[in-house]
Amino acid sequence: MNHASVASNDGDAAAAPIRSALIHQTAGLAIPCDAVTPAATNKDVFAIFEAQPQTVGLPVVEDGCPIGLINRNIFMQSMARPFHREVFLGKSCIAFMDKAPLIVDKTTSIQDLSFQVLASGQKAMNDGFIVSDGGRYLGIGTAQDMLRAVSNLQAEKNRLVMESIDYASVIQQSLARPSREAMRKTLADHFMIWEPRDVVSGDFYYFDADADGFLLVLFDCTGHGVPGAFMTLIMSAFLRSALNSVGRDDPGGLIQAVNRQVKTAMGNIDHRHAATQDEGEGADDGMDAAFIRVDSRRRTLSYAGAHLPILLLRPDGEQVEVIDGDRHGVGYAATPMDQAWTNHQVELPEGSSVYCFTDGFVDQLGGDKRIAFGKRRTREGILRHRRQPMPEQRTALLAALQAYQGAEQRKDDVSAIGFRL
Amino acid sequence: MENLYIPATNETPEIDFRFKDHQLHMSGESYPENAMAFFAPIRASLNDYLSSAQPAAAVEAHFALKYFNSSSTKLIRSLIALMHDSAQAGKRIVTHWYHDPEDDMMLEFGQDLKDEFRMLDIRVVAMETA
Numbered sequence: 001m002n003h004a005s006v007a008s009n010d011g012d013a014a015a016a017p018i019r020s021a022l023i024h025q026t027a028g029l030a031i032p033c034d035a036v037t038p039a040a041t042n043k044d045v046f047a048i049f050e051a052q053p054q055t056v057g058l059p060v061v062e063d064g065c066p067i068g069l070i071n072r073n074i075f076m077q078s079m080a081r082p083f084h085r086e087v088f089l090g091k092s093c094i095a096f097m098d099k100a101p102l103i104v105d106k107t108t109s110i111q112d113l114s115f116q117v118l119a120s121g122q123k124a125m126n127d128g129f130i131v132s133d134g135g136r137y138l139g140i141g142t143a144q145d146m147l148r149a150v151s152n153l154q155a156e157k158n159r160l161v162m163e164s165i166d167y168a169s170v171i172q173q174s175l176a177r178p179s180r181e182a183m184r185k186t187l188a189d190h191f192m193i194w195e196p197r198d199v200v201s202g203d204f205y206y207f208d209a210d211a212d213g214f215l216l217v218l219f220d221c222t223g224h225g226v227p228g229a230f231m232t233l234i235m236s237a238f239l240r241s242a243l244n245s246v247g248r249d250d251p252g253g254l255i256q257a258v259n260r261q262v263k264t265a266m267g268n269i270d271h272r273h274a275a276t277q278d279e280g281e282g283a284d285d286g287m288d289a290a291f292i293r294v295d296s297r298r299r300t301l302s303y304a305g306a307h308l309p310i311l312l313l314r315p316d317g318e319q320v321e322v323i324d325g326d327r328h329g330v331g332y333a334a335t336p337m338d339q340a341w342t343n344h345q346v347e348l349p350e351g352s353s354v355y356c357f358t359d360g361f362v363d364q365l366g367g368d369k370r371i372a373f374g375k376r377r378t379r380e381g382i383l384r385h386r387r388q389p390m391p392e393q394r395t396a397l398l399a400a401l402q403a404y405q406g407a408e409q410r411k412d413d414v415s416a417i418g419f420r421l
Numbered sequence: 422m423e424n425l426y427i428p429a430t431n432e433t434p435e436i437d438f439r440f441k442d443h444q445l446h447m448s449g450e451s452y453p454e455n456a457m458a459f460f461a462p463i464r465a466s467l468n469d470y471l472s473s474a475q476p477a478a479a480v481e482a483h484f485a486l487k488y489f490n491s492s493s494t495k496l497i498r499s500l501i502a503l504m505h506d507s508a509q510a511g512k513r514i515v516t517h518w519y520h521d522p523e524d525d526m527m528l529e530f531g532q533d534l535k536d537e538f539r540m541l542d543i544r545v546v547a548m549e550t551a
Contacts, residue, residue: 372526
């Protein structure tokens with residue numbers, strides 16, 4: 001009786017077939033290698049291991065059902081002990097088999113399989129696992145093949161998610177294009193920084209010129225990534241609707257109109273005093289924003305802000321002036337439905353520069369102490385490069401942020417606008 | 422009332438609310454994707470504590486945060502609001518807001534809290550970070 005021979009074990013790494021198709025179930029990992037029965041002797045097993053140097057685990061099958069797995073190293077070490085060869089060589093191969101190998105049904109998902117392999121500790125990582133079909137022996141699987149299958153599935157899932165987000169980014173950028181082009185046409189010396197942390201951004205902007213001047217809005221919605229980007233689309237729609245009803249000349253009125261619409265549409269009501277168990281349910285999303293209206297002929301700027309200040313540097317100014325907006329964010333539960341925002345008016349002598357940075361810029365952690373980049377560094381950066389054209393200021397500001405950030409991860413979307421009139 | 426301890430993670434701060442000693446500490450960074458899920462139970466415990474603690478006990482709160490995202494901002498503010506309401510109702514609460522001497526963002530946030538929650542004793546404290 002010598003069905004102890006192992007047929008076609010193609011399990012060695014060099015000859016492993018490249019599985020281009022994704023494997024979703026354990027069946028796809030089963031290598032149909034021959035098994036031995038308890039009738040096989042240790043001598044038979046020894047012969048197999050010698051003939052098949054790549055075989056690490058040899059399954060033992062009784063009446064078609066797997067009952068154990070013989071590990072090459074354990075077997076060989078046992079046989080090398082004094083007198084073991086003489087005593088055991090003629091005995092049944094079950095003497096040195098692992099009686100509780102990992103046996104996995106062929107319908108098991110690759111994910112479940114990977115958790116079972118991990119739970120088995122080193123055993124299945126070294127010896128592999130037995131694949132069964134309704135309890136009957138089907139083949140043997142290796143941890144290496146399993147890892148490859150997991151990695152392929154992971155890469156595929158990742159690819160699908162990224163493809164989806166990449167296309168979402170195409171949509172988001174299309175929505176920004178008219179504003180971006182109008183900005184280029186209208187503002188001779190300006191820069192725009194729009195750096196999403198995760199492909200799409202929770203920061204967004206709007207720009208629109210007319211005979212009198214222009215309206216510029218920079219806003220920073222709660223969150224980043226996909227949820228943040230959702231919010232920017234919602235806010236853009238509300239902004240357009242507010243422009244129709246309020247017009248461009250009243251930034252505070254525009255914020256007020258957007259606030260009312262967000263709160264109504266998304267049900268962002270104050271649940272601060274509601275029963276605590278309900279709090280997990282309530283959405284509380286909104287935005288920080290700077291609304292800037294410039295009258296180019298009168299050289300005036302009218303600004304209303306929701307927790308997003310603007311910075312002003314006049315041509316003869318020694319310091320960067322900070323114009324703070326109001327504290328209330330737009331659309332949040334804690335912001336009243338009828339909240340009003342203050343309009344601030346400033347003169348813009350020729351050569352004045354105006355900047356606005358979302359908190360992703362000033363809050364970025366870095367430096368030796370891992371503290372925020374901060375407003376002071378931002379103002380200093382502006383002063384240092386004030387004579388340079390805006391695009392060069394952009395490069396310098398980003399370089400300063402990058403240098404400060406160092407190896408620290410980007411924490412949030414980063415956006416900024418600067419223009420000189 | 423049982424103390425509340427939540428160890429820090431990469432995205433969430435350490436919460437060390439020793440209700441028995443009336444010492445509340447929060448430190449680290451806070452930028453979980455779902456800040457509400459993290460803060461709702463903390464807020465619930467704080468609320469229980471403030472409404473049940475014996476009126477005589479003076480509470481000390483310490484916030485030593487390095488970074489928080491905008492959704493965490495709202496929820497940290499709402500914890501402060503709870504203490505503010507409680508202080509307004511007569512409870513003795515001292516809140517310390519720590520910031521690195523060079524960290525103007527955290528300093529400003531602390532000052533904003535003082536402006537907003539006037540009935541709560543908020544002390545903005547510059548403290549060198551290790």
